[in-house]
Every structure is written in structure tokens, then in C-alpha cells.
Amino acid sequence: MQLREDARWSLLIPTSMGVRISPAAGQPVHAANQFMLQVTSAESNVGSIASCLGQPVKVLTNFVEDSPIAQIIKSDLAGRHMAYEGPEIPQGGAWGYRHQFNIADSGYGGRGARVWNDRAGEVGRILDVKDFDLERIFGSEGVKLVHMSGLVAALSPETCRFCLEIARTAEKHGAAVSFDLNYRASFWEGREAELRTAFTEIAELCTVLVGNEEDFQLALGLRGPEAGGRSLTGKIDGFKSMIAEAHERFSGVEYFTTTLREVISANEHMWGAVLWHDGGFHVAEPRPIGVLDRIGGGDATVGGILYGLLKGWDAEKCMQFGWACGALATTFLTDYAIPADEDQIWAIWNGNARIRR
Numbered sequence: 001m002q003l004r005e006d007a008r009w010s011l012l013i014p015t016s017m018g019v020r021i022s023p024a025a026g027q028p029v030h031a032a033n034q035f036m037l038q039v040t041s042a043e044s045n046v047g048s049i050a051s052c053l054g055q056p057v058k059v060l061t062n063f064v065e066d067s068p069i070a071q072i073i074k075s076d077l078a079g080r081h082m083a084y085e086g087p088e089i090p091q092g093g094a095w096g097y098r099h100q101f102n103i104a105d106s107g108y109g110g111r112g113a114r115v116w117n118d119r120a121g122e123v124g125r126i127l128d129v130k131d132f133d134l135e136r137i138f139g140s141e142g143v144k145l146v147h148m149s150g151l152v153a154a155l156s157p158e159t160c161r162f163c164l165e166i167a168r169t170a171e172k173h174g175a176a177v178s179f180d181l182n183y184r185a186s187f188w189e190g191r192e193a194e195l196r197t198a199f200t201e202i203a204e205l206c207t208v209l210v211g212n213e214e215d216f217q218l219a220l221g222l223r224g225p226e227a228g229g230r231s232l233t234g235k236i237d238g239f240k241s242m243i244a245e246a247h248e249r250f251s252g253v254e255y256f257t258t259t260l261r262e263v264i265s266a267n268e269h270m271w272g273a274v275l276w277h278d279g280g281f282h283v284a285e286p287r288p289i290g291v292l293d294r295i296g297g298g299d300a301t302v303g304g305i306l307y308g309l310l311k312g313w314d315a316e317k318c319m320q321f322g323w324a325c326g327a328l329a330t331t332f333l334t335d336y337a338i339p340a341d342e343d344q345i346w347a348i349w350n351g352n353a354r355i356r357r
Contacts, residue, residue: 001207001254001309004174007142009083010055010310012175014166015043016124016152016159017061017073018100020335022293026108029116038334039076040102042182043149045296045336049303049325051081052338055310059084060132060166062123064091069099080338087131089123097123104335106293107266113294125156129165138173145207146170147178147306150219153198154187160198167205178306179203180299181211183219196221208255208309209246210302213238216246232260232286236274243276254278255315257305259298259326260286267291269330273301273323277315284323289330296335301326303337304345324349 020040023032044059051057059077063070065088077084089097100122107113119125137143146166153163170177179202188195199219203209213235216222222245243256260272272286304325308318324345329337339345347353 001176002174003144003176003310004142007144007175008056009058009137009141009143010145011047011050011057011306012060012137012143012146013043013047013057014060014127014146014148014152014163015041016100016122016127016155017041017044017059017063017077018102018119018122018124019069019072020102020104022104022106022333026106028111029103029105029114036333037072039073040335042151042180042299043147044077044080044082045299045329046147046180046303046306047082048080048336049300049339050307050310053307053342055307057082058137060137061086062127062131063088064097064099064123065089067091067099073099080336085132085137089126095121097121097126099123104295106295109265109267112263112266115295122155124152125159127152127155127159127162129162134165134169138169138175143170143173143175144310145176145178145306147180147302148202149180150182150199150215151184151187153202154184154191154195157194160195164198164201167202171205176207177202177205178208178302179206179210180302181209181215181219183211183215185218188218195219203250204252206250206253208257208306209250209253210257212258213242216242220246220249222246222249232262232270232272235260236272236283239274240281243281247276255305255309257302257319257322259301261297262286264288266294269294271297271323271327271330273319273326275305275315275319275322280315282316282319284319289327291330293333293335294330296329296332296337297326299335300329300337320349321345
């Protein structure tokens with residue numbers, strides 16, 4: 001993968017930022033009276049790996065003007081060493097715009113995790129390309145790699161155009177594009193033709209394409225795999241079968257990847273990953289990991305892979321690092337990982353949880 005060496009930004013992330021509230025001490029939402037608030041978005045979760053390990057990362061988003069939630073978001077991004085840019089949108093009264101709320105029960109033991117999204121009035125739904133100087137960002141500043149998500153692209157017709165223009169501008173200026181399909185049926189309802197066309201164009205401009213079998217089928221219209229099943233081995237076989245068709249359709253994509261998960265309990269998962277590159281598959285066979293909070297593991301895996309690509313690592317090393325970043329994220333109460341250094345992540349890959357003094 002060729003990356004622009006003189007670029008100011010290693011990673012550029014368009015996203016809609018919000019906050020997540022979770023009960024303390026692993027309690028279910030309906031029985032809790034104390035909650036922890038944290039900043040969240042799937043896309044910034046991805047960027048957290050690179051930014052905490054020293055790569056310059058920039059977030060493009062909307063903020064609600066004079067909102068204390070917006071200030072919390074800005075402080076959190078700065079604390080993760082991320083730059084940010086975006087317009088301040090007037091709230092417009094009590095029934096106007098706001099940042100999304102995500103309400104999450106992390107689960108415990110035999111009680112599975114549950115997530116409720118409250119996105120009414122979400123300020124990110126009006127992300128507009130005219131509010132961002134893409135020629136400056138991609139041209140004079142320069143970008144190595146853009147990471148986008150289907151969650152943002154499908155929020156509204158405006159965000160769909162926003163993501164399309166970013167992908168087109170990235171190609172114009174020689175920036176690589178990573179796209180996590182993240183198909184959500186509720187986002188696509190009544191907009192199937194519009195979104196299928198947009199997602200297909202973005203995928204055609206991609207260097208890295210992320211998704212499971214369902215994402216590829218429902219977002220891009222590819223056929224289902226010839227092999228597969230509910231077991232993790234079946235899922236690996238199904239993904240391999242799917243990618244053979246996906247690469248034929250999207251020949252410009254250099255990397256296809258997905259994560260693999262089997263839930264033993266809320267606090268123990270079998271965790272795996274698959275990365276395709278240059279005709280070969282690199283597989284982290286599923287193995288057990290301890291889970292404090294499952295949310296964000298997939299995003300961190302993608303973040304680890306992208307970090308490896310930015311560092312110029314080979315595909316096998318990128319896959320290993322990504323797997324370990326995903327396992328690291330599940331040990332945090334936040335849905336993003338904050339790695340201390342590369343060594344911490346490699347210790348997870350090597351199964352070394354011994355104390356370091």
C-alpha cells in the first residue's frame with residue numbers, strides 16, 4: 001500500500017461523536033442508579049490505537065454550540081491525542097440538535113450485553129461537505145489514510161454525500177481509504193437503492209474493506225458464501241469464500257478483514273481475526289480472552305491493523321497486532337482502547353499477562 005510520505009495526518013476520521021452511559025459495577029440498566037459517562041463513536045474508537053501510539057490523527061465532526069457535552073467530547077479527543085475540526089451548530093432550543101446517547105449494559109456472566117441507541121436530533125446527521133475544506137485537508141495538509149464507517153454513511157442523505165465526497169477527494173489526492181461496512185437494517189429501511197449505490201462506489205475506492213459475511217451481502221449485494229456455518233471454523237470458511245467473490249468485484253481493495261467471536265459468557269469470549277492480502281489469508285485462530293466490556297473490540301482490531309499498515313508492517317504482523325488490540329479493548333470500561341505502548345499489545349498476542357515492573 002502506497003502512502004503519502006509528506007502528509008500531516010496519518011489517519012483522518014469522519015464521524016458523529018456522542019456519549020455512552022453505562023451502569024456502575026456491571027449492573028443492568030433497568031436496575032441501576034449510578035452511571036458512568038464516556039465519549040464514543042465507532043470511528044474514533046478505531047483511531048484511538050494510532051493516536052495513543054504517536055500517529056497524528058484528525059477527526060472531522062459536528063459539534064453542538066455551547067453544549068457541555070460537546071466540551072466533554074473535545075476534551076476526550078484531546079486526551080487521546082486527536083485533533084478535531086468541525087462547525088459549531090446552534091442547538092435551536094430544547095427540541096433541537098444534540099449529540100447522540102448510547103445506553104449500554106455490558107452484561108455479566110450469563111447475562112448478555114444490551115445496547116440502546118438514542119439518536120433523535122443527532123447533530124452528526126447534518127454533516128455537510130461544504131463545512132469542511134477538503135482541498136486544504138487533503139491537499140496542503142495531506143492525509144495518508146482515511147477511515148470511514150457505514151454507520152456514518154447511512155445516517156442521512158447528507159452524511160452519505162459527505163462520505164462519498166471524502167472518498168472521492170481521498171482518491172484525487174492519493175490517500176488510501178478504509179471502510180467498515182457496518183450494515184444496520186434500521187438505517188437502511190426505505191433507502192436501500194440509494195445506500196447500495198453509495199456503498200458500492202466507496203468500496204470501489206477502498207484499499208481496506210472491513211465487514212462480516214452479512215455486511216458484504218446486504219451492503220454490497222454479494223452472494224452468500226458457499227461454505228460456512230455457525231461455528232467459528234464455519235465462519236472462517238464462509239469469510240474466505242466470500243472474499244473470493246468480493247475481490248473479483250472490488251479488485252482495487254488490497255486488504256479484506258473481519259473479526260470472529262464466540263460468546264462463552266459475557267466475560268469470556270473466543271476471539272479471532274482474518275485478514276486477506278495479495279491472494280492469501282492470515283488467520284488468528286480463535287482463543288479465549290477475558291472480557292470486562294465487549295463493546296469496541298472489533299473497532300480496536302481495525303485500529304490495530306491500520307496502525308500496522310501506517311507503520312509499513314507485513315499483513316501477518318498487522319493481523320496479529322489487530323487481534324491483540326481488540327483483546328486489549330475488551331479489558332477497558334471505555335469502548336476504545338488506550339494502549340500504553342506497542343509492547344503491551346504484543347504481550348497480549350504472546351499470551352504474556354505477567355506483571356511488568
